[in-house]
Amino acid sequence: MTDQATLGGGGTAPLAARMRPRNLDEVVGQQHLLRPGSPLRRLADANAKNTAGTSVILWGPPGCGKTTIAQALAGSGKRRFVQLSAISAGVKDVRKVMDDALRERDFYEEQTVLFLDEIHRFTKAQQDALLPGVEQGWVTLVAATTENPSFSVISPLLSRSLLLTLRPLEDQDLGELIDRSITASQGLDGAVRIEPEARAAIIRLASGDARRALTTLEASASGAQADSREVITAEDVEGASDQALLRYDQNGDEHYDVVSAFIKSIRGSDPDAAIHYLARMIVAGEDPRFIARRLVVHAAEDIGMADPQALLIAEAAASAVQFIGMPEGRIPLAEATIYLATAPKSNSTIAAIDTAIAEVKAGGIGRVPPPLRDAHYAGAKQLGHGKGYRYPHDYPSGVVGQQYLPDPLIGREYYQPTELGWEREISPRLEKLRRITRDR
Numbered sequence: 283m284t285d286q287a288t289l290g291g292g293g294t295a296p297l298a299a300r301m302r303p304r305n306l307d308e309v310v311g312q313q314h315l316l317r318p319g320s321p322l323r324r325l326a327d328a329n330a331k332n333t334a335g336t337s338v339i340l341w342g343p344p345g346c347g348k349t350t351i352a353q354a355l356a357g358s359g360k361r362r363f364v365q366l367s368a369i370s371a372g373v374k375d376v377r378k379v380m381d382d383a384l385r386e387r388d389f390y391e392e393q394t395v396l397f398l399d400e401i402h403r404f405t406k407a408q409q410d411a412l413l414p415g416v417e418q419g420w421v422t423l424v425a426a427t428t429e430n431p432s433f434s435v436i437s438p439l440l441s442r443s444l445l446l447t448l449r450p451l452e453d454q455d456l457g458e459l460i461d462r463s464i465t466a467s468q469g470l471d472g473a474v475r476i477e478p479e480a481r482a483a484i485i486r487l488a489s490g491d492a493r494r495a496l497t498t499l500e501a502s503a504s505g506a507q508a509d510s511r512e513v514i515t516a517e518d519v520e521g522a523s524d525q526a527l528l529r530y531d532q533n534g535d536e537h538y539d540v541v542s543a544f545i546k547s548i549r550g551s552d553p554d555a556a557i558h559y560l561a562r563m564i565v566a567g568e569d570p571r572f573i574a575r576r577l578v579v580h581a582a583e584d585i586g587m588a589d590p591q592a593l594l595i596a597e598a599a600a601s602a603v604q605f606i607g608m609p610e611g612r613i614p615l616a617e618a619t620i621y622l623a624t625a626p627k628s629n630s631t632i633a634a635i636d637t638a639i640a641e642v643k644a645g646g647i648g649r650v651p652p653p654l655r656d657a658h659y660a661g662a663k664q665l666g667h668g669k670g671y672r673y674p675h676d677y678p679s680g681v682v683g684q685q686y687l688p689d690p691l692i693g694r695e696y697y698q699p700t701e702l703g704w705e706r707e708i709s710p711r712l713e714k715l716r717r718i719t720r721d722r
Contacts, residue, residue: 296496296497296500297463297469297470297496297497297499297500298492298493298496298497298500300468300469301459301462301463301466301468301469301496302349302350302353303350303354304354305326305354306322306323306326306351306354306355308354309347309350309351309354310347310451310455310456310458310459310462310492311346311347311449311451311452311455311492312346312347312351312448312449314449315351315446315448321336321338321444321446322338322351322355322446325338325355325422326354326355336422336444337416337421337422337423337424337425337442337443337444338423338424338425338443338444338445338446339401339425339426339427339431339435339440339443339444339445339446340352340424340425340426340427340446340448341426341427341428341429341430341431341445341446341447341448342426342428342447342448342449342450343428343448343450343490343491343607343608344428344491344493344494345451345488345490345491345492345493345494345495346448346449346450346451346490346491346492347448347451347492348399348426348448349397349399349426351424351448352365352395352397352424352426353397355395355422355424361392361393361394361395361422362383362386362392362393362394362395363394363395363397364379364382364383364394364395364396364397364421365396365397365398365399366379366396366397366398366399367398367399367400368398368399368400368401368402368403368404368408369399369400369403371398371408372408373407373408373411376408376411376412377411379394379396379415379421380411380412380414380415380420380421382394383396383415383420383421384415384418384420387420393422394420394421394422395421395422395424396415396421396422396423396424397424397425397426398412398423398424398425398426399426400426400427400428401425401426401427401434401435402427402428402429402431402434402435406436409435409436409439410436410438412439413438413439413442416439416442416443417442423443425443428607429605429606429607430604430605431445433605449490450489450490450491450569451488451490451491451492451495452490453485455492456484456485456488456490456492456495457481457485459492459495459496460476460481460484460485460495460496460499463496463499464476464499470499470500470503473503473507473512474503474506474507474512474513474514475512475513475514476499476502476513476514477513477514477515477516479515479516480502480514480515480516480518480519483516483519483520483523484498484499484502484519486566486567487519487523487567488567489566489567490567498519498522498523499514501522501523502514502518502519502521502522503518504522505518505521505522506518540559540562540563540566541559541563541576543555543559544556544559544560544563544573544576545576545580547559547623548577548580548584548619548622548623549580549584549627551623551624551627552623553619553620553623553624556619556620556622556623557616557619557620560573560615560616560619564608564612564615570603570608570611570612570615571600571603571604573603573615574596574599574600574603574604574615574618575600577596577599577600577615577618577619577622578593578596578597578600580596580622581593581595581596581597581622582631582632583629583631583632584627584628584629585622585625585626585627585628585703586628586629586630586631586632587628587630587631587699587703587704587705587708588625588626588627588628588630588700588702588703588704588705589625589626589703589704590704591625592621592622592625595617595618595621595622596618596622598614598618599614599615599617599618602614603615625703626702626703626704626705627702627703628699628700628702628703628705630697630698630699630700630705631697633698634696634697634698635696637696638696641691641694646690646691647688647690648687648688648689648690648691649688649689650688651685651686651687651688651689652666652667652668652669652670653668653669653670653671653672653684653685654668654671654686655667655668656668657669657671671684672684679718681715681718681719682718682719683718683719683720683721684719686719693720695716697712699712
C-alpha cells in the first residue's frame with residue numbers, strides 16, 4: 283500500500299479530515315440551510331446581532347456535514363471552540379465546559395461554541411447539565427445527532443435550540459467533492475486521475491455520505507498507485523469498498539425497475555423475490571424512508587381489508603426506520619416486506635375510494651339527508667337539522683335502518699369485499715348491515 287504522504291500534499295491525516303471545509307462557503311451540499319440570511323449564516327457572522335448564545339441541533343445522517351458546519355461556525359469571528367463526544371463525556375465534563383465558558387465570557391468577552399457530537403447518546407441527566415449554559419447564553423451549543431431529536435433530546439433543550447435538518451448529499455455534491463479532493467493541494471494534489479465509471483461508483487456506494495466517499499476515494503487511489511497506475515478504475519473502487527458495484531441509478535431506469543419489481547413481488551406473494559429486491563435497494567443506498575413509504579402504500583392498496591394489520595406493520599416499520607436509522611433499519615423493513623408478501627391480498631379499498639371520488643367529480647353528490655345534518659348551532663333545529671335521527675346505540679343490535687347516502691345515491695355500494703383473508707368475515711357481516719341500515 284502506498285504511503286499516505288505520496289498521495290498528495292496533505293500529510294498523513296485521512297483524506298476526509300484534510301478536506302474538511304474551513305468555512306461555510308466551502309461546505310458542499312446543504313444549500314437549503316446555507317442561503318444568505320439563513321440561521322446558520324447569521325450565526326457564522328460575528329457581527330450579526332441577536333445571535334450570541336443561539337444554539338442549534340443538527341439532525342442528519344452520517345457524513346452529511348454536521349461536524350463540518352460546527353467547526354465552520356466556531357471559526358467565524360473570535361470564538362472559542364470546544365468539542366465533546368457524548369460517547370465518552372459525562373456530566374462532570376459538561377459542567378467544566380460551562381464553568382470555563384462563563385469565565386471566558388466574563389473576563390475575556392470571548393464566546394464559546396460547544397460542539398456535542400451524538401447528543402442522542404446523552405442521558406436525561408447529562409442533557410439537563412447543558413441547560414444552564416444554553417439558557418444563560420454562556421455557550422453556543424451546536425449538537426449533532428443521527429436520531430430524531432423529538433425522541434432523543436429532552437424537551438427543554440429542544441425548545442431552546444434551532445432544529446436544522448441536514449440531508450444526505452446529492453450525487454452532484456459528492457461529485458464536486460471527489461473532483462475537489464483529487465486536485466486540492468491538501469487532498470491528493472493531482473497525483474491520480476479517475477475514470478468516469480469509478481467516479482460514478484464511488485458516488486453510488488457513498489449513499490450521500492461525504493466521509494464514506496472520501497474514504498473510498500483514498501483507498502482506491504492507494505490501490506491504483508500500489509500497481510504503479512495514475513488512473514483510478516471501477517475495479518479499484520470495488521476492491522476498496524469490498525462491495526459489488528450494482529447497476530442502480532437512484533434517478534434512472536434501473537431504480538424504477540427495481541422498485542417496480544419489489545412491489546410486484548409483494549403483490550404477487552413471493553417473499554423471496556421481494557427480499558431480493560429489498561436487498562438490492564439497501565446495498566445500492568436507496569433512501570430507507572422511500573422504501574418504507576412504498577410499503578405503507580402497498581399495505582393499504584394491495585392488501586387492505588384482507589388483513590388490516592398489514593398497514594399497522596408497515597407504519598411500524600416506517601417509524602422504526604426513522605427512529606433507529608440504518609443499518610439496523612433493514613431488519614424492520616425486511617419484516618414488513620415478508621409480512622406483506624405473505625398476507626392475503628385485496629384491492630377493494632382502493633377500488634371503493636377511487637370509484638367514490640370519480641362519482642363525486644362527475645357531480646354525484648346530493649344534499650346530506652336532514653337527520654344527519656349538524657343540529658348543534660342556533661337555529662339548526664328550526665331548519666329540521668337532526669330531526670328524525672336514530673341513535674344506533676338505542677337499539678339492541680347497535681344498528682338501525684336509516685338513510686345515510688344522499689337521495690341520488692341511495693343503494694350505491696362502493697365497497698365490494700372479496701372472499702380473501704379477513705374479508706371472508708366482513709362479507710356476511712356487511713350483507714347483514716346493509717339489510718338493516720337500508721331496510722331491505
